[in-house]
Amino acid sequence: MNNKNKLRCLAKRSFSMLGFSAALVGAAVSYSASAAAQGPALKAGQEYMVVASYPNQLHVIDAEKDSLYKSCDMPGRFGPGAIQVAPDHKTAYVLNNGYEDIYGVNMDTCEVTFHAKMSQASNERTKTLYAFALSYDGKELYTVQNPTILRSDHYEVQPTRLAVYDTSAGLKAKPIRTFPSPRLVTAMQVGKDGGLYMAGADIYKMDVHTGEYEVAVPSRNWQRERYVQPDVLNVWAVQTPTEDFTILYTTARFQEGSEDLNTADWLYGYFNINLATGETTTQDFAPITEIYFTGTRSPKDSNIMYGVLNRLAKYDIEKQELLGVAELDHSYYCITPNNDGSKVYLAGTYNHVAVYDADTLAHLKTITLPGGDMSTTTAQVFIR
Amino acid sequence: MKNRNLPRLAGGVMVAGMLLPTTSSYAADAEQIIRDNCLLCHSEENASAPQFSRMSHQRKTPEGWLMTIARMQLMHGLKITDEERRTLVKYFADRQGLAPEETAGSRYAMERRLNTMESFESADFEQMCARCHSGARVALQRRPAQEWEKLVHFHLGQWPSLEYQAMARDRDWFDIALEKMVPELTSSYPLQSSAWESWKAAPKADLAGRWSFSGQLPGKGDLHGTMTVVAKQGDRYEVSVDGQYADGSPIKGSGRAIVYTGYEWRADLTIDGVKVRQVFAASKSGQQLTGRMFEAVHDEVGADIVAVREGSAPMLLDVQPEYIRAGSRAQLTLVGTGLGEQVSLGDGLQVVKELYRDDNKVVVEVMADAGASEGARQVSAGSANGASVNVFSSIDQVKVVPEFAVGRVGGNGGSTPKYNAQFQAEAWANGPDGKAGTEDDWRIGFVPASWHVEPFDERAKADRDTEFAGVMDARTGKFTTGAAGPNPERKMSTNNAGNLKVVAAVKEGSETLTADGQLIVTVQRWNNPPLP
Known part of the structure; x- marks a missing residue:
């Protein structure tokens, strides 16, 4: 979508960065003394949710009682606190320390068992923009790294790369394989067949042994008649109970025979990859009436889509119909359903995890974390 | 990063309170400062005159050089005194500045006119560069291709999330920046130019003397007076101002000025107890000054000024x-x-x-x-x-100026002051055809009005923006924005942002003419360098 409007206002410019910069600004609300760094081990069969927050803690929430179960202190500085939970549900991997390090935290003991620095050289500054995922068996960690070589009087931005780590490599993990990667990759997930799905300009699928990749779901390059190029930004790779990797898009669909954006239908939709089957979906589900940072489908009814930012909304996908909304006390970035689909959890911004009834959208509870702002943490629900 | 401000950089190039070496020795001093402080990272190049990597291959305004040197302090550990920084800014702005013709059309950025609506012919330039900062910030620099290329690398290396933002993630930003923008910028803003060569060779006027000035301060009205300028060493001056507003109230104050690049007048004055800055350009002949005089803290409050030197042609x-x-x-x-x-x-x-x-x-x-x-x-x-x-003979219509403005919440214990908004009512005549909105309409001038705000739309009404976003002074058209920070009285504890219709009412005989504009009150400008 080209912006045809040539008049620009300096003071309005911040609007053009809405979406990403808004998501990255994580103002700490308040810092209270950290809770006990240690705490009880997780119980088998019990459902939990994990989030990270300022000052720099990982919080495990009991998803049955909807109360804080324990908090673990993490090394480095907080940010962004994006999380992937290992398939054995013992270790949480957290992208932290200003997007520059990934730590594996044993949730039973709070012990840091894994550490990978994204930078591979002393004169390299490397950030990972949320792009990390675990193999289906949890033995490997995949990251897309954005390196910059810091020369003495200038910088050299390097091509992005996929770096593969052995999750048993301990605290000084080094890549065991690297491959060139497309730029602009954010959220990633791995399919049961081992393929790495990378959300960038398109959603790619990479062979993590050869580095070869192909487009699994076209996004920027989709060919949908009368649709403009969609806008996609997802930094929350939520690991859903149904093993769906879901990413929202916004787009416009011209009226038949027209190319006028003023009369076009502005639509929300989602890309989905079922990680177990590899089935892919591109599906509109609603007119754009407000912004959602994340959306997720109900684990018990795949025709139901929830979206959140300033309101919690619930849609019938097939009918493209709004079923209900809940007004919120403040913005929430990340929505995650529990395993049986009876509740949805809202996290990100502030230190409140809000719990809603998935059917009625009634507010059930707000869990206040002991620390500060969650920023763009990924809320992950799992059964130990 | 937000705590690492150099507090006095915010408003512009500082001139106050300095004791600087004479013109003849400051170049040598500057080169010594560079050799003592910069060569850990930069290198001295093999050339007849002193020449250093990166820094000797760019031209910028004084504000541009200040931002560069301040960035070296903030991000790269450069430790120099304020006085050394002033010496360097002067050195670079004089040797590697912009010719008067090269700043024409972009002076609004130096003059801190932050509500300027920019417009550029190149859509690529607007989307690739002016999406995040003013286009003027770029247009006020001159570099060869290698330096524009390094600037692209610096941008993405320093702000890796840049390419993921809206209007960047829809394209291959990095490739376009290198392959398309570097040639475009090199062609539009080259290091070498005949304008600069000729300005470098031109004689530069001493600006000492008495100046007669006139201007207009929105919210206050016309002003005029005299400015007395006494030369000191090294293009520095002592300045005193004596004048009055249309309502008779005085304009009295004094301070110091410095001239960069032979024509860039920057003064820090205290006028009627308020710290103000002057950003003027001297004409090539040195007989006129034009620009803006604005409050140092609230730079949204400022007057357009033009001055002529006594003794020049009537x-x-x-x-x-x-x-x-x-x-x-x-x-x-x-x-x-x-x-x-x-x-x-x-x-x-x-x-x-x-x-x-x-x-x-x-x-x-x-x-x-x-x-x-x-x-x-x-x-x-x-x-x-x-x-x-x-x-x-009669006022036929009124316009609100500016038609669209942005104000920002501030204060309330935060680091950033309010950015208020000032409106004026402009009277127009319909012209010979007697119809409004046609080509022959003509502007009469600014007239007094009575002011109020209304919700701009239904959303603003529902959110009660008029109750939170700030207060309009009915007499002066000055809108003072609301306090910064989350407001628990507002829906979702949102801040005191608002979307307001600004209404001016002007009495014309028995009639009341009204006009409206729009004011967006939004969040603070956290990153507020001398060039927006």
Whole structure:
């Protein structure tokens, strides 16, 4: 979508960065003394949710009682606190320390068992923009790294790369394989067949042994008649109970025979990859009436889509119909359903995890974390 | 990063309180500062004159150099004193500045006109560069291709999330920046230019003397006076200002100025107890100054200023007020220099009485005939001319100026002051066709109005924006924005942002003419360098 409007206002410019910069600004609300760094081990069969927050803690929430179960202190500085939970549900991997390090935290003991620095050289500054995922068996960690070589009087931005780590490599993990990667990759997930799905300009699928990749779901390059190029930004790779990797898009669909954006239908939709089957979906589900940072489908009814930012909304996908909304006390970035689909959890911004009834959208509870702002943490629900 | 501000950088190039070496020695001093502090990262190049990597291959405004050097302090550990920084800014701005022609069209950025609507022919330039900062910040630099290329690498290396943002993630930002923007910038803003070569060789005027100035401060009105400038060493001056507003209130103050690049006048003054800055450009002849004088903390409050040096060719800068109603009697103040005895106001206007006269100012009582034709009259006082007065019979329409503005919440214990908004009511005549909105409409001038705000739309009404976003002064058109921070009284504890309709009402006989504009009150500008 080209912006045809040539008049620009300096003071309005911040609007053009809405979406990403808004998501990255994580103002700490308040810092209270950290809770006990240690705490009880997780119980088998019990459902939990994990989030990270300022000052720099990982919080495990009991998803049955909807109360804080324990908090673990993490090394480095907080940010962004994006999380992937290992398939054995013992270790949480957290992208932290200003997007520059990934730590594996044993949730039973709070012990840091894994550490990978994204930078591979002393004169390299490397950030990972949320792009990390675990193999289906949890033995490997995949990251897309954005390196910059810091020369003495200038910088050299390097091509992005996929770096593969052995999750048993301990605290000084080094890549065991690297491959060139497309730029602009954010959220990633791995399919049961081992393929790495990378959300960038398109959603790619990479062979993590050869580095070869192909487009699994076209996004920027989709060919949908009368649709403009969609806008996609997802930094929350939520690991859903149904093993769906879901990413929202916004787009416009011209009226038949027209190319006028003023009369076009502005639509929300989602890309989905079922990680177990590899089935892919591109599906509109609603007119754009407000912004959602994340959306997720109900684990018990795949025709139901929830979206959140300033309101919690619930849609019938097939009918493209709004079923209900809940007004919120403040913005929430990340929505995650529990395993049986009876509740949805809202996290990100502030230190409140809000719990809603998935059917009625009634507010059930707000869990206040002991620390500060969650920023763009990924809320992950799992059964130990 | 937000705690790492150099607190006094925010407003501009500082000149206050300095004791600097003379012109003859400051270049040597600057080069010594560079050798002592910069060569850990930069290298001295093999050349006849001292030349250093990166820094010797760019040209910038004083503000541009200040931002670069300050960035070295904030991000790269450069440790120099404020005085050393001033020496470096002066050195670079003089040796590697921009010619007057090269800053034309972009001066609004240096003059801190943050509500400027920018427009560029290149859509690529707007989307690739001016999406995050002003286009003027780029247009006020000159580099060869290698340096533009390094600037691209710096941008993405320093702000890796840049390519993921809206209007970047829809394209291959990095490739376009290198392959398309570097050639475009090299062609539009090259290091070498004939304008710069000729300006470098041109004689530079000493700006000492007495200056007659006129201006207009939105919310306060016309102003005029004299500015006395005394030369000190190294292009530095002592400045005192003595003038008055149209309502008779005084403008008195003093401070210091420095001239960069032979024409870039920067002054820090205290006027009536308020710290203000002057960002002026001297004309090539050194006989005129034009620019803006604004408050140091609230740079949204500022006056357009034009000044002429006493002793230069006679010139009329301004007639205040800029209009007179046909059939009325009014006082007009002529401002300029070398104002002659014979005041000519054009058809239908007669001087009834001369109330005051000196070389720079003449105040006359004027009668405008009831049948005087509408339109502008060229005014002269002896051989001094160059200004006009508008004769009108009725105000037919009013416009709010600016039509669209952005204010920002602030204060409330936060690091960033409020950014208020100031509106003016502009009177217009419909012209010969008697219809509004046609080509022959003509501007009469700014007139007093009564002001209020309303919700801009249904959303603003539902969110009660008018109750939170700030307060409009009904008399002056100054809107003072709300306090910063989350407001628990608002829906979702949102801040005191708002979308407001700004309404001006002007009495014209028994009628009230109204006009409206739009004011967005939004969040703070956290990153507020000298060039926006």
